[in-house]
Amino acid sequence: EDVFFTGINSYRTSQNLTILNKNENAECLADELAEQFKNRPCTNNTGSATVPGTEPQFADYPKILTKCHVNVSDTRDGSIMPACVPRLESSLVLTNFTKSQYSRSLNDSKFTGMGIGKENDWIVVVLTTNTPGGSYSTDTDTKDDHDDDDDDSSGFTFSIGLVNYLLVLIMSFCFFLC
Template sequence: MKVFNLKAMKVFNLKQWLLLFLCTHIIFPSLSMADDLSDELLVNINKFRQDMKLPVLTQNENAACLAKQIADQFKGQVCSNSTGEDTVPGTEPQFPNYPQFLENCHLNVSDTKDGVVMPDCVPGLDPQIAFQNYTHSQYIQNVNDTKFVSAGIASEDNWFVLVLATNTTGGNFQTYNRGTMHYINKLLSLLPILGALLLAA
């Protein structure tokens, strides 16, 4: 008959819960805050579209994945009259590693060519200011366009990136239906850290 050391099990379980707490509140807080800002911006844009008698935009995880890839490229870039919503059409930043962004999100050019990517520089990442920028600039023509039915938003440093998608095969960002793998891969990348913490405990 096996005898279990309940006291040792309680201590071990306490350590496990402590590690989970630390992971949730130290490793992931910035991701959670960024998600909150993105959600608030999408809510405001959808209220605006409703006021204009337009259908609301649903959340598109694959578009959000691409938005995150692009937002990361703007980290450290200062706002100017040639960036974000002030960019002169046709002079938007070009990313030579854009194909890699698509691959990271399990997307093809053919599935995204009808979508639009709209970066916006907002010091302090205030979603209310970003909302004003998206609805009072050249971006308004896309925000008001009924062909766009879903959106993905990401933020980094002082930048929001809004990606709009259609419900057509050329812009729905959903061909492979594997957008969630982006987040799963991120979580998997943290497993070595968790393993080291458990061993240390």
């Protein structure tokens, strides 16, 4: 992950952009999402080749955000970019991000931070901004008691979180096409 992080920042420097800082909450989210992807096969339409509107949905996304201490409202300006590269060969991984629909986000100066997670053949990059809507800052209201109880006393929050997640994914992929 450190080599890839350095590679992305070298790429941004070559594009006359500022480097991305490490964002621990985004890294947590990237790790958790990579875990969700790990048993999915690589195909011609997964990861950076995903057709907008066919992105995988994770019913437990609100729980992942809670585990990473992130409020969904702090993610709407960010970008989540999964890629599947057999054996995560480093030069191919970098190319998968710099020579694909993801390059548009990597070339966007609004992004200031990054988190990276990987599992098996999957790598997930989460880009963050320095705005309230994309900072992935720590949610001070998040309760993390490390148990697996389904204490969903806030079902409304779950439905809002899922809707926002879907909107972020749809808007991210529309952003790549425009």
